[in-house]
Amino acid sequence: MKKSSLIKNFTLPSLGLFIMASSMQLHANETYELTFSTYLPPAYEYVWEPIQAFIDHVEAASEGAVKINVFHSGQLFDAYEELPALSRGDIDITNMTGTYPSGTVEALTLFTMPFIFDDVNHMQRALQQGLLDLGMRQELEERHGTYVLGVAPWDPYEFYTKGFSIDSVEDFSGKTWATTGATDARALQLLGGAPTTMASSDLYLSFERGVIDGTPRPLLTGMGRSLYEVTDHITLTNFAIDTSILAINADTWGRFPSNIQMIFEEAANIRDQRQFDMVNEFISSAVEDYEFLGMTVKTLDPETISRLSERTQTAIDEWIDSVPNGEKYIELIEATR
Numbered sequence: 001m002k003k004s005s006l007i008k009n010f011t012l013p014s015l016g017l018f019i020m021a022s023s024m025q026l027h028a029n030e031t032y033e034l035t036f037s038t039y040l041p042p043a044y045e046y047v048w049e050p051i052q053a054f055i056d057h058v059e060a061a062s063e064g065a066v067k068i069n070v071f072h073s074g075q076l077f078d079a080y081e082e083l084p085a086l087s088r089g090d091i092d093i094t095n096m097t098g099t100y101p102s103g104t105v106e107a108l109t110l111f112t113m114p115f116i117f118d119d120v121n122h123m124q125r126a127l128q129q130g131l132l133d134l135g136m137r138q139e140l141e142e143r144h145g146t147y148v149l150g151v152a153p154w155d156p157y158e159f160y161t162k163g164f165s166i167d168s169v170e171d172f173s174g175k176t177w178a179t180t181g182a183t184d185a186r187a188l189q190l191l192g193g194a195p196t197t198m199a200s201s202d203l204y205l206s207f208e209r210g211v212i213d214g215t216p217r218p219l220l221t222g223m224g225r226s227l228y229e230v231t232d233h234i235t236l237t238n239f240a241i242d243t244s245i246l247a248i249n250a251d252t253w254g255r256f257p258s259n260i261q262m263i264f265e266e267a268a269n270i271r272d273q274r275q276f277d278m279v280n281e282f283i284s285s286a287v288e289d290y291e292f293l294g295m296t297v298k299t300l301d302p303e304t305i306s307r308l309s310e311r312t313q314t315a316i317d318e319w320i321d322s323v324p325n326g327e328k329y330i331e332l333i334e335a336t337r
Helices: 002-028 045-061 079-088 106-112 118-127 138-143 182-190 200-208 219-225 250-254 258-292 302-310 313-322 324-337
Strands: 032-037 066-071 093-097 146-153 159-160 177-180 194-197 214-218 234-240 244-247 297-298
Touching: 002 244, 032 234, 032 250, 045 066, 045 244, 045 297, 066 194, 066 297, 079 093, 079 138, 079 146, 079 234, 079 244, 106 182, 106 250, 106 258, 118 146, 118 258, 118 324, 138 302, 146 258, 159 194, 159 219, 177 182, 177 200, 200 214, 200 219, 214 219, 234 302, 258 297, 297 302, 302 313, 313 324
Parallel strands: 032 066, 032 093, 177 194, 177 214, 234 297
Antiparallel strands: 093 244, 146 244, 159 214, 159 234
16 A cells, blocks of 8 residues: 555655656657748848748748748739638737728728827837737737737838929818828818829829829839829828738737747847838838939928828827727827937
């Protein structure tokens, strides 16, 4: 009886330790093959290069435990389909431009509100102080099965115009403006313009044929769509700053052990900072490039921008009323200005 008790006391803990060690070894040797899908093409360098660096970092740091298969340029899903595809688990990772899922997650329209951020550095400060944690991150995870790894900016929306320059608030009135969605359309409506939603692929011919007078778009879009051939002026105002959201399916994320999660988050942090740096560099070089191509590039004075901001404040007030914690988002942005 005594001998049996000794054997029992020795054997069960030893067996438990053996099982635990074996389980840890199996877990350590587990591999993960993931699908990364984005509508973005590699030609969008300041977005694509940080994505590629993120992928390379994860694969190298995991020592082969993670393999990421990349599908770019909308090979699997277009921009509007990316969040639903991620939610369903059809893909594991994506890099969404905030405009496209904002129809589903209304809080994301914050990033295309008029004159919310002074510049990309202001956006970065607000993000570092927890802007996403006021509800956006939680809504994406709880309602859409999406875990946000990181957020970085596009270069700001600026105004391209044909046949006139923007010198005052009145210059928006009576003009037809090609917009990307409800947010910038509402702002231009408040400025007295006539907004019309238009894909960036249609801008060139619309300017050439005189269908539109102007459009707010990032400098990258203007280069990619050769708008310097059909417009005369660019007015720099930091009208809006859209986001580049790196996200992973929440179930996929939950399957990773903590060491793999740490690798992903480290790589995402590096990616975010890399894109912030590249965007700032791009803005400076793009202005010089546009001037070399014969366009007139001007920066609107602070007083006029203040007047524009006042005229479009209604759009922000409407957003505050429609989004949970709306006022808290704005308070944080003001505190980091």
